[in-house]
Amino acid sequence: MEFKFDIEENKEQIIAFKEFLDSKKDTPGPLMPSLQRAQDVFGYLPKEMLEVISRKLSIPMAEIYGVATFYSQFSFIPTGKNKISVCLGTACYVKGAQSILEEIETQLGIKSGETTKDEVFSIASARCVGDCSIAPVILVNEDVYAKVKKDDIAEILAKYN
Numbered sequence: 001m002e003f004k005f006d007i008e009e010n011k012e013q014i015i016a017f018k019e020f021l022d023s024k025k026d027t028p029g030p031l032m033p034s035l036q037r038a039q040d041v042f043g044y045l046p047k048e049m050l051e052v053i054s055r056k057l058s059i060p061m062a063e064i065y066g067v068a069t070f071y072s073q074f075s076f077i078p079t080g081k082n083k084i085s086v087c088l089g090t091a092c093y094v095k096g097a098q099s100i101l102e103e104i105e106t107q108l109g110i111k112s113g114e115t116t117k118d119e120v121f122s123i124a125s126a127r128c129v130g131d132c133s134i135a136p137v138i139l140v141n142e143d144v145y146a147k148v149k150k151d152d153i154a155e156i157l158a159k160y161n
């Protein structure tokens with residue numbers, strides 16, 4: 001799914017971000033704090049801002065992507081307002097978590113790791129979230145749903161729409 005980064009709408013944040021980069025460029029190890037700042041300010045790492053980092057800090061794009069893809073805290077797409085995490089740990093998996101995930105993907109029309117075009121939902125899979133006795137488990141933001149069945153999905157999603 002393609003997301004267009006709106007330069008006009010983010011104008012002030014971009015100016016402040018560039019000033020931040022100027023303040024970092026002569027300090028050791030400026031890349032991580034710059035990526036963190038971009039993630040915090042824009043909610044993800046827009047390609048346009050990675051190019052600004054590359055230019056301002058004289059770091060090749062390949063190196064920036066290498067670092068950014070290594071750490072799971074960074075995302076290359078905007079995260080949805082509601083984050084759905086489907087536990088794919090062993091206990092949940094044997095109780096059908098994969099089919100729950102597929103049902104959510106089908107209903108939202110996106111894959112795990114993606115965000116809906118209206119940015120209302122994003123889906124991710126998770127390792128054991130520590131509630132195996134109520135498997136299969138999904139989380140929507142901080143809300144925990146226990147013993148989820150495929151038939152429950154539409155009702156759960158409707159609460160956040």
Ligand code: FES
Pocket residue numbers: 087088089090091092093127128129130131132133135136137
């Ligand atoms: S495996 Fe899903 S909660 Fe433990």
